[in-house]
Amino acid sequence: MEGSATISELAEPTGMSLTGLKKHVKVLEEARLVTTEKRGRTRHCQLDEAGFDEAGFWLEEFRRNWADRFGRLDEIIERKKREGKTT
Amino acid sequence: MSENKTTNETKVSTPSDTEVRIEREFEAPRELVWECFSDPELLAQWLGPRYLKMKVEEYDFRPGGKWRYTHFDDEGNEYFFFGEFLELEKPDLMVQTFNFVMDPPIPPAIDRLDLIELEGGRTRLVTTSTFESKELRDGMIQSGMETGVREGNERLDELLARKLSGDS
Numbered sequence: 001m002e003g004s005a006t007i008s009e010l011a012e013p014t015g016m017s018l019t020g021l022k023k024h025v026k027v028l029e030e031a032r033l034v035t036t037e038k039r040g041r042t043r044h045c046q047l048d049e050a051g052f053d054e055a056g057f058w059l060e061e062f063r064r065n066w067a068d069r070f071g072r073l074d075e076i077i078e079r080k081k082r083e084g085k086t087t
Numbered sequence: 088m089s090e091n092k093t094t095n096e097t098k099v100s101t102p103s104d105t106e107v108r109i110e111r112e113f114e115a116p117r118e119l120v121w122e123c124f125s126d127p128e129l130l131a132q133w134l135g136p137r138y139l140k141m142k143v144e145e146y147d148f149r150p151g152g153k154w155r156y157t158h159f160d161d162e163g164n165e166y167f168f169f170g171e172f173l174e175l176e177k178p179d180l181m182v183q184t185f186n187f188v189m190d191p192p193i194p195p196a197i198d199r200l201d202l203i204e205l206e207g208g209r210t211r212l213v214t215t216s217t218f219e220s221k222e223l224r225d226g227m228i229q230s231g232m233e234t235g236v237r238e239g240n241e242r243l244d245e246l247l248a249r250k251l252s253g254d255s
Contacts, residue, residue: 059099062107062228065136067097070111072133073123074094077115080122 004037004046104221107228113210117178117202120210124181124200131156139166150175154183170195178202185216187227194219196227 011021025045028034035048098110113120123129127146135141139158146154155169167188174182181200187193196216203211218224 058225058229059101063097063099063109066099066109066111067094068137069133069135070097070113071094073120074113076123076129076132077113077119080119081115 004044006042006044008042010045101224102215105218105224107216107224109212109214111212112205113212114208115210116208117204117210120202120212121178125175125177145169148172148175170198173197193223193226196223 007018007021007025010025011018014021016024022043025034025036025043029036029048032048034045036043036045038044095112095114100108100110102108123133125148127143127148130146131141131143134156135158139160141156141158143154143156146152146156148154150172152172153169154172155167157168158166169186169188170184172181172183174180179202181198183198184195185198186195196218199215199217201213201215203213205211216224216227218227
């Protein structure tokens with residue numbers, strides 16, 4: 001898909017309601033994968049190239065993966081701290 | 088001991104074309120953080136990606152000692168890693184070679200872990216991985232992340248579900 005499309009243009013081939021599609025677009029917009037622009041009475045959507053910037057995407061995935069691991073490491077540390085204490 | 092603890096931020100940067108750096112602070116002194124790296128039983132509890140189990144086959148934690156572990160899932164996918172401990176200066180510094188088994192093989196990265204003492208019995212961990220080329224670095228960030236992609240998709244699903252239920 002290239003360029004921009006309106007909500008109704010996007011909804012038509014998917015069989016989704018306009019309201020349903022708007023919700024999906026809103027989420028994609030918040031995830032910075034899509035940008036929208038209101039022209040007159042219609043809202044035009046297009047892919048947000050910045051959100052798909054490859055290096056940035058992978059680096060963010062890499063970061064999340066490590067954030068997950070360190071979250072588990074925090075739990076082990078807390079457990080070890082409790083074990084080390086006698087109450 | 089603080090009950091209102093928040094998760095410390097994980098920072099990733101690329102200081103040069105051949106390096107990737109990860110920084111994270113922990114609510115524990117360096118000796119305890121060190122133990123979570125030096126004890127293979129503890130390591131296996133946190134180092135694997137969320138969707139994979141981790142099996143440590145060898146972990147000879149001394150300078151010149153070898154390590155080897157596998158990440159695997161129930162579908163028979165396996166990812167093999169091995170390396171050698173180069174420098175171990177408790178509780179300040181660990182340096183090791185890091186190999187991800189590929190066909191054809193790729194040269195190892197060098198991982199350097201600095202544990203920096205902070206006030207209040209806290210620790211800043213700085214890991215710096217150095218690769219032989221930018222391509223190898225970028226390849227590692229991407230190829231090791233199959234699970235990251237799945238997790239990323241799941242996060243997007245979760246976000247969608249939350250947003251949709253919240254909006255209706």
